[in-house]
Amino acid sequence: MRSFFFPFILTGLLSAEEPGPPVEAVVNLVEFYCVDCHGGGIEKGGLDLEALLERPLTGHSDIWEKALLRLDTRQMPPPDEERPDDEEYQAIVAALSGQLDRAAKKSPQVGRGETLRRLTRTEYRNAVRDLLGLEVDVSELLPKDDSSHGFDNVTVSNLSPTLLNRYLTAAQKISRLAVGNAPASPEGRVFRLPPDRTQEKHVPGLPLGTRGGVLLPHTFPVAGTYEVSLRLTRDRDEMVEGLYEDHEVEVLVDGERKSLMPVSRPKGRKDFTQVDANLKCLIEVPAGPAELGVTFVAKPPKLLENKREPYDASYNRHRHPRQSPALYQVSIVGPMERSEMQPFGVLAETGLSPEDERAAAEKILRPLVRRAYRREVDDEDLVRPLEFFEEARGEGFQAGMEAALAAVLVSPRFLFRVEDDPEGLPSGTVYPLDDFAIASRLSFFLWSSLPDDQLLDLAAAGQLSQPEVLTREAQRMLMDRRADSLVTNFADQWLHLRNLDSIAPDLRLFPDFDDNLRQSFRRETELLFETVMREDRPVVDLLTADFTFLDERLAVHYGIPGIYGSRFWRVPLEKDSQRGGLLRQGSFLAVSSYANRTSPVIRGNWVLETILGTPTPPPPPDIPALDDSVVSAKLPMRERLAAHSAKPACATCHDLMDPIGFALENYDAVGRWRSFEEAVPVDSLGGLPDGRTFQGVEPLIAGLAERPDLFARALTEKLLTYALGRGLEASDHPAVREILRGAADNDYLFSELVLGIVRSQPFTMSQTR
Structure with missing residues (x-):
């Protein structure tokens, strides 16, 4: 039977010269292996492939791309x-x-995203950092962005009146910080630590000999005295x-x-409620970004701590x-x-004397x-900011600059990335992006921020679109260190690390789980991704x-001896280690589980989607979750899932997910x-x-590693989705x-994947609507 089928594949390969109906090799495959489920009007899995065999392939490339993916990953025909x-x-x-590639080359289609794309909260923070030199906690100023296709930079085209008001407030606060203007009255900021954070050990970034507390980035708007x-x-x-004693x-900047305050054990129970009533201090600080540390002076370890291990x-x-008080x-x-004292910010950096205030x-x-x-x-771009400057400079040069900067920060030209179609082109025309659009795509892809002066200079000279320059x-x-955003923004979303917070x-069942472990999970995975990238x-x-x-x-959680302190160490692993790689890290294993048990289904689907790039469709609406009141929790997990997924509608997907998860x-x-x-x-x-x-797990990882092209493809598709800010299309x-x-x-x-993306047609070109 093999000898009957294989010559037709060779014939199909030799005859596949021009785009048209599927080549003979594809026709033979479908007729021989697929029509029982995907032919004769049967649309199992949503596909009737037999009906497409005599139709032009270019008109149904989305379906054939799906079929190609299932064939390449050996998911179809079923085992x-x-x-x-x-x-x-x-x-x-x-x-x-x-x-498919020849058809795409003959009739190129590159797709397009939204004409207007608002900066995400992360992009806004980074843009303010690179524009004004300010680290701003935007979570206090702007709402969280919704996600689509796995990333929050996809559905960001709208700007509701409520969100516009938030941007106005943010612009006013940030511009005041940027020029070093004091608020009309003292302003406050409150920072709270997670309630499940253990504070018995040293916190990274704080002095040795301390324990617990927090290191808090904070920008002091002006030099002066602040109350902590x-x-x-x-x-x-x-x-x-x-x-207990x-x-x-201590408070540090x-x-x-800056201050050392006693925390005394009260003599009576009633006095316990007043212990921290006087934990206040006044500190003198210069203007500008700083790291505010609050921590306890460490005491020698007690036997109680040793007994608690692990x-x-x-x-x-x-x-x-x-064992000790916590912040x-x-x-x-x-x-x-x-x-x-001399203010910081854009005025201090210029060194200009405002004698001619408008020129300055x-x-x-x-x-x-x-x-x-x-x-x-x-000059036209400066008209509006300078109008705001003139209206406010009666209160001083700094007040005028504050108003001008606020006008820039609320301008649509700052808040939105705009990619307008060239005039006069027919609908559906593929055209190259201009150099400034490429500069923005490149910087927001790799830095989640604005282009720097070097990119803008190359764009102005018309050189950035040249492949070798790009x-x-x-x-x-x-x-550049700004590429760390690929770790903290792309990888955190791609690998679902943001879900750790929830x-x-x-x-x-897991009494020793705390926020410290949650953050260590995140950092382990981020450092692995950063190492592969750097x-x-x-x-x-x-x-x-x-x-x-x-x-x-x-x-301690993994049971690996010899690691001490709050610093992360790169640790070599033995061949038979239970750790190493994404699938053996606590971050993935925790976010793919329920609160009280593992989930082979979630873990299996995570691998299919993230590692192989073949997510399963959502379950039918009438399929209930695994209910312990219906399926006994005392049964082994395999038997519980077997009872749950016995329906034919469930089996197709579970047969793919469950074995990986188990x-x-x-x-x-x-x-x-x-x-x-x-x-x-x-x-x-x-x-x-x-x-x-x-x-x-060992043969699972070995099996996945046998086809590095599949994982590379899945990662490339996610990187491209993130880079384009839209879901991928068949084209x-x-x-x-x-x-x-x-x-x-x-x-x-x-780097080969990243460079391939930035040189690709979808990245450097667009298409008229």
């Missing part, structure tokens, strides 16, 4: 049906992808937790001690009571008095407006890394290794969509394959 061998799979994938007041963590009876708490949580009144809230109010204002504003609007500016600039930008494992390693190292990053809290069952809901569950050996028999079965997939062909000879290095 329990007759399937081609691997050689046949490779041949048919080559035939179908080749025809503290509140300690209390229990439900309003008693300060952990106050006297302590000291940029590492310099449980390292001390935040819960009943199971893990605090709950920091309030900063000021300025109470203003000093005569224009000299300050012109380069700022150029960077803010991401293009060359002319490549060189992308390489420069990847080496997970709350059942404390009856060292320009093959992206498959994200799965197979033989090292990880640990601090003491995470090492291979990860040795990890519990908070990522700890286990061999038994409820005194029953863990069943980790799993498999891959190609029908292979195996035991445990984008030929470009993805071209990127992968260019990266294959270099082991799919991270």
Whole structure:
């Protein structure tokens, strides 16, 4: 039977010269393997492939792209049906992808996003940082952005009246900070620590010999005196937790001690409610960004702490009571008095004397407006900001500059990225973007921020669109520290790290889980991604890394000895280690679990979507969740899921997801290794969509690593979605394959994927509506 089918594949390959109906190889595959489920009017999985065999492929490329993806990942035909061998799979994938690519080349389509795209909250923060040198906590100023296609920079075209008011308020506050103008009356900021944060150990960034507390980035608007007041963590009876003896708490600014206050144990129970009533101090600080630290002076460790190992949580009144008092809230109010010190910000940086105030204002504003609007500016662009300057400068030069900057920050040319179609082109015309549009796409992709002066200068000279210049600039930008946004913005969303903040494992089952562990989970994964990016390693190292990053809290949780302190260390791992790579990290294992148990379904679907790029469709609306009142929680997980997914409508997807998830069952809901569950050996028999079965996580990772092209494709699609700010269309997939062909000879290095994206047609071109 193989010998009958394979010659037709070869014939199809040789005859696939022009776009048209599917080539003979595709026709034979569909008729031989697929029509029982996807033919004769049967639309199983939403596809009737037989009906498309005589129709032009270009009119149905979206369907054929889906079919190609399932064939390339060996998900179709299902493992329990007759399937081609691997050689046949490779041949048919080559035939179908080749025809799709030729059709795309003959009739290019590049898609387009929204004409107007508002800056996300993260992009706004970074833009303010790079424009004005200010670190601003935008979470206090702007609402969270909604996500689509996995990223929050996709659905950001609207600007409601309520959101506009938030932007106005933010612009007023930021512009006042930028010029060093004191508020009319003292203003305050309140920062609260998570209630489940253990504060018995050193906090990174604070002086050695201290424990607990917080390091808080804060911008002091003017030089002067500010009041810092503290509140300690209390229990439900309003008693300060952990106050068994006297302590000291210190307040620092940029590492310099500003105050040391005693925290005395009261003699009577009633006095406990007044312990922190006088934990206030006045500090003298210069204007500008600073790091405000509040922490306790550490005491020598006690035997109690040693006895608690390996449980390292001390935040819960009943199971893990605090051993020492902990910080709950920091309030900063000021300025109470203003000093005569030199202000910081755009005025201080210029060194201009405002003798000719309008000329000085224009000299300050012109380069700022150029960077803010991401293009060359002319006198007309300065008219509106200078009008605001003139209206307000009666109250002083700083007041005028504050008004002018606020006008820039609320301008649509700053808040929105605009890509207008050239005039006179017919609808559907593909055209190259201008250099300034490419500069914005490049900077918001790699930095989540504004283009710098070098990018703008190249765009103004018409050189940035040249492939060699574009490549060189992308390489420069990847080496810049601002490319860390690919870690904290792209990777945090792609790998669902933002979901860590909302997970709350059942404390009856996982009593030692605390916020410290939650943050260590996040940092381990971020450091792995950062290493692959900064060292320009093959992206498959994200799965197979033989090292990880640990601090003491995470090492204790994983049962790895010899790691001490709050610093993260790069730790080499033995071949038989239970750690290393994304699938063995607590971040993924925790966000893919429920509060009280693991979920092979969620874990399996996460791997299908994130690692293989083949998400399953959502479940039918009438399918209930796994209910312990219906399916006994005492049954092993495999039996519980079997009872849950017995319906034929469920089996198609569960047959793909569940085997992957079961291979990860040795990890519990908070990522700890286990061999038994409820005194029953863990069943980790799993498999891959190609029908292979195996035991445990090691062969799962090895099987995924055998096809680095699949993981590289999935990552490239996510990077491209993030770069374009829109979901991918069928017309984008030929470009993805071209990127992968260019990266294959270099082991799919991270930089090869990024450079391929910035040179691709979807990134450098657009299409008229």
